[in-house]
Amino acid sequence: MHTASASAGDPGGTWVTRASLDTSGSTDKRLERRVVMSPLLGVLGGMGPAAANSFLASLVEHTPAGRDQDHIATIVYSDPETPDRSDAILAGGPSPVPAMRRGIEFLDRSGCDLIAIPCNTAHQWFDELAAAGSTPILHIVDAVLTRITHDAPQAGAVGILATDGTIHSGIYQRRLAASGHSVLDLTDLGADNPVMAGIRAVKAGELDHARAYLTKAAEMLVTRGAQGLVFGCTDVAAALGATVDGVDVPVWDSSEALAIACIDRIRPDRPDQALTAGEEARENR
Amino acid sequence: MHTASASAGDPGGTWVTRASLDTSGSTDKRLERRVVMSPLLGVLGGMGPAAANSFLASLVEHTPAGRDQDHIATIVYSDPETPDRSDAILAGGPSPVPAMRRGIEFLDRSGCDLIAIPCNTAHQWFDELAAAGSTPILHIVDAVLTRITHDAPQAGAVGILATDGTIHSGIYQRRLAASGHSVLDLTDLGADNPVMAGIRAVKAGELDHARAYLTKAAEMLVTRGAQGLVFGCTDVAAALGATVDGVDVPVWDSSEALAIACIDRIRPDRPDQALTAGEEARENR
Numbered sequence: 001m002h003t004a005s006a007s008a009g010d011p012g013g014t015w016v017t018r019a020s021l022d023t024s025g026s027t028d029k030r031l032e033r034r035v036v037m038s039p040l041l042g043v044l045g046g047m048g049p050a051a052a053n054s055f056l057a058s059l060v061e062h063t064p065a066g067r068d069q070d071h072i073a074t075i076v077y078s079d080p081e082t083p084d085r086s087d088a089i090l091a092g093g094p095s096p097v098p099a100m101r102r103g104i105e106f107l108d109r110s111g112c113d114l115i116a117i118p119c120n121t122a123h124q125w126f127d128e129l130a131a132a133g134s135t136p137i138l139h140i141v142d143a144v145l146t147r148i149t150h151d152a153p154q155a156g157a158v159g160i161l162a163t164d165g166t167i168h169s170g171i172y173q174r175r176l177a178a179s180g181h182s183v184l185d186l187t188d189l190g191a192d193n194p195v196m197a198g199i200r201a202v203k204a205g206e207l208d209h210a211r212a213y214l215t216k217a218a219e220m221l222v223t224r225g226a227q228g229l230v231f232g233c234t235d236v237a238a239a240l241g242a243t244v245d246g247v248d249v250p251v252w253d254s255s256e257a258l259a260i261a262c263i264d265r266i267r268p269d270r271p272d273q274a275l276t277a278g279e280e281a282r283e284n285r
Numbered sequence: 286m287h288t289a290s291a292s293a294g295d296p297g298g299t300w301v302t303r304a305s306l307d308t309s310g311s312t313d314k315r316l317e318r319r320v321v322m323s324p325l326l327g328v329l330g331g332m333g334p335a336a337a338n339s340f341l342a343s344l345v346e347h348t349p350a351g352r353d354q355d356h357i358a359t360i361v362y363s364d365p366e367t368p369d370r371s372d373a374i375l376a377g378g379p380s381p382v383p384a385m386r387r388g389i390e391f392l393d394r395s396g397c398d399l400i401a402i403p404c405n406t407a408h409q410w411f412d413e414l415a416a417a418g419s420t421p422i423l424h425i426v427d428a429v430l431t432r433i434t435h436d437a438p439q440a441g442a443v444g445i446l447a448t449d450g451t452i453h454s455g456i457y458q459r460r461l462a463a464s465g466h467s468v469l470d471l472t473d474l475g476a477d478n479p480v481m482a483g484i485r486a487v488k489a490g491e492l493d494h495a496r497a498y499l500t501k502a503a504e505m506l507v508t509r510g511a512q513g514l515v516f517g518c519t520d521v522a523a524a525l526g527a528t529v530d531g532v533d534v535p536v537w538d539s540s541e542a543l544a545i546a547c548i549d550r551i552r553p554d555r556p557d558q559a560l561t562a563g564e565e566a567r568e569n570r
Contacts, residue, residue: 080356
């Protein structure tokens, strides 16, 4: 299967092997430029500057590997000048699409077999980005949905800690509703929304303040009825790690979910490998 | 200045601006492929899987930035199948040079203005890699030397915590001797060398064991007369962080030094910017 929009939730999807690429005339140009022979993961980073790093750390942690050579080959393209995604959605700021398209085209030309975009807000423009090249892009919300379905299939309402831009884009609401989950957020609080205050504190490097705001936001979402929480912004996980103190519902980090989905897609022969490897890495820490 | 081997320690080196690139006929092909307009840093990663991540984390931490868009554009190429560097040096294992050359050629073709290789052992083959393209490569030992000269110019003997392969390659000994420093290591201990035991423990994910071995190694080097310590392997910093408990000499992490040197080279207008930004980031943590 080699479509522009790959779904992490599709258990029937098989990996594009080198052999299948070799027989397709349309991929000749990509093969010519290809430098790595194993499946190659492209990452569109730079949104923000540390987002790709946490994604790559999850990728290393969850890849079952006994030695360096067992890890996944990657090309990471980060153009931090990409205009702010939330500004574009909420305030009519300059569009980030041309810069992101250049990145996708670069990864496509470089012979990547699969692309990940560790930025939730960027997925507002998923369809345009998927159309920018022939390399399939894994949708971050599909990756989260796969984790929710695995860990807590009965969860009704799920709380999302994300930028106003991501909430406003509707990417979580649409994809989670299709699987029977409702989505809770705090955007009705406007300027008092502790999620945005927390994300701004992370970007300013004030992690203690950030933790206080984001923990409060998590508690408020649970009070409103959330049966699970999604960290739908890399900055949230940067401040809180993988859990929220005092909150007793499952928590999913979208960036980690995306890494797990990429591993499962690239190594489809080993179901649940990424979860097991991640647990072992944590136990040894 | 646009030579194959850039030196981090060269204070007279100026950055290759876009304007100067535009007037050079030899760079036409690179410009054609170029997708990012600001200075673009290429990173040869994958040696080991987490090395590029810690380098990139240092790069973000030390870049003076008030917003996402102030950070440095990067392309990171990681081929984990690159054969083991130490094996090649010490045990006649397969050469990593062809895989590394493919990576350098890729970064060169992609229009990078400067290349960093966050792997000390790989610098054994620095001259061959620098000859693989026209993009200057910053030598990691020059970057360390710049930090030693800045922080402790009077340091005589410097202890190196690195793989046997790096020690055996002589890259530290040669470049530090030229600046009047001698180099101490523990390779004379053979199988009892706690540095290699510590590095193996990091690779196996056993960080507590790793810390114990590497702290012991640091203490032994200070007892032997080291007036400063260099973490000459990314795995060492991964276990110990930026300091060694109970050791009272300056410590330099080669990966962080390389990140600082890249920032100083890409933004030469702001001396000591990277050091100041890094200190501020730590205070806010």
